Amino acid sequence: ANAEISERISSLEADVARHREDSAKAQAEVDRLLDILRQMENEKNDKDRKISELE
Structure with a gap:
């Protein structure tokens, strides 16, 4: 029984890992x-800024 418990604990520890x-x-x-x-949002903001500058 003790060996079974030890095996089960080892198995559960492996699962956790x-x-x-x-x-x-x-x-x-x-x-x-x-x-x-974030990079895409920054690029979009840059493009929006350029567009508004051109308007």
Whole structure:
């Protein structure tokens, strides 16, 4: 019974580690996409500014 519990704990610890890694990867992707979004917003604002200057 003790060995089974130890195996189960090891298995759960491995699951937790894998989920932490997946979570970190997902967060990195969210950060990357937010950065792209910010860049696009800045480009749009620059274009809008240029357009209003030309009007």
